[in-house]
Amino acid sequence: MSRLPAASGKASVLTADEIRRLCEFLYRRTGMIFGESKRYYIERRVADRMASSGFRSFPAYFSHVEADEGEVELLINIFTVNETYFYREEHQLRCLGRSLLPDIVRHRQPGDLVRIWSVPCSTGEEPYSIAIWLLENWPMVDAYHIEIVGSDIDTRALMEAEAGDYGERALSRLPPDVIEHYFEPSHDGHRRLIQDLRESVKFTATNLVDAASVAEQGRFDIVFCRNVLIYFDDASRLLAANNLYDAINPGGYLCLGHTESMTRISKRFTLRRFEDAIVYQRPEEGP
Template sequence: MSKSSPNSSAASGKASEISLSSDEIRRLCEFLYRRTGMTFGESKRYYIERRVADRMSAAEMRTFPAYFSYLQTSESEVEHLINIFTVNETYFYREEHQLHCLGRSLLPDIVRNRKPGDLVRIWSVPCSTGEEPYSVAIWLLENWPMVDAYHIEIVGSDIDTEALLKAQEGVYGERALSRLPSHVIDRYFEPPRDDQRRLIRDLRESVKFTSVNLVDDASVAAQGRFDVVFCRNVLIYFDDGSRERTANNLYDALNPGGYLCLGHTESMSRISKRFRLRRFEDAIVYQRPEGS
């Protein structure tokens, strides 16, 4: 990569020509941390510079100081910057064992004291481009006999607004669909077009999508409370402070007795003692105790 002088002047205006000083890296990472809870540093210099260069080019900014000043006054640019730094790696039926657990253990426990027609809320956060909340909807339709007996509300949330737009569009390629049985694809997706398939309208309308910042208390509280929360593979990007704050927000987002499902490399036991660890046949999950 061709670099300019350490004062980060992008003289040519090309997105590929930018070099940030250590102080500029620090300032940007602190800014991102305050806004998202995500931690970056000098070890991610190449990753950071490429993304900042892209945004500087799009905003027609020739120097990092000018761009950083622009960030202080433009919420839309902050949104673009956050979007470009988020990771959207997902596919349908990812960590399928948790879906088995949802249908065989979690939901039967949740509805045991509820009447037919009562509301059951399930939250996928971060939901990326929608594969996870749509997987929940498809799985329940295919595998949970009581799905029509209750009012199931599925919400998908993410900080990446561009990912949310793609989720609402509901168009996916071969890789995203690779773990779905062919009969499920044919049942819930429109015929292929340009090697992609779109979810049928009923499925697209079965999931509500919202923007949320997990480290922002008010943002999480605005979503209401849920019976099951899937929050997978996001805590690994946070430091201890952001993890603890997110854990508290997720705890408050659960109804008493509600369940939290994390990624297979994540453990709430090392972050918060407020949750009860539950071992089921298909998965280990965390529960907000009844009466808490």
């Protein structure tokens, strides 16, 4: 086996067949679409993993990937996209407090559980934004047991989310008083979320195209699944949509990114237009 001391990190040149094999593997495991048009992007990331794990030939490295789930996890981590910041698509947070949660809790008693899921949650900005927004803007936040879960396929991103340490760009949309109230100085201009807020969100690993992985998270009243389906093809989108449907309680809601439309993927959800946002609802009754 061609396993040698770590190489220099210079991108290796993959053949068209090697690109195809790798992209098919990533597709099967994640639903994400890559191809020859992203050759430079792919080769740079593969070269990084080959250098870190001490392989100088792609065939030897790929054999290692196929035999080692730990390496699969690390490979997937470097191909995920973690572009996010606090209060992104703020209109959906307004909709959450003004429309979605009031509709959910009209069937609940004070103290009842309400579950909110952010998937993929990347490095945590979205689920923490939900927590902060509710504390700042929803008067009923203390009347119910609000459980917020953030999930992602990228285990490296989840570790960063649990650390709760953020730079200026991630915080740029937050009002200064919110930053002062919920963050403490960290290092190099970074701020770290206060411990109580870090502990208010649970982080888990999940794969949207794996039904068993999604089912492990239980059911939710509201799901934020934004800006990930654009990386899938039609088959993977439908698979993810069905898994999300099963993860939402009857009558619960799904929030997608502003460029995404569930009506083009699945007819199982009902489109709902609220004052602040368009969202999708799992019908109260249905299969």
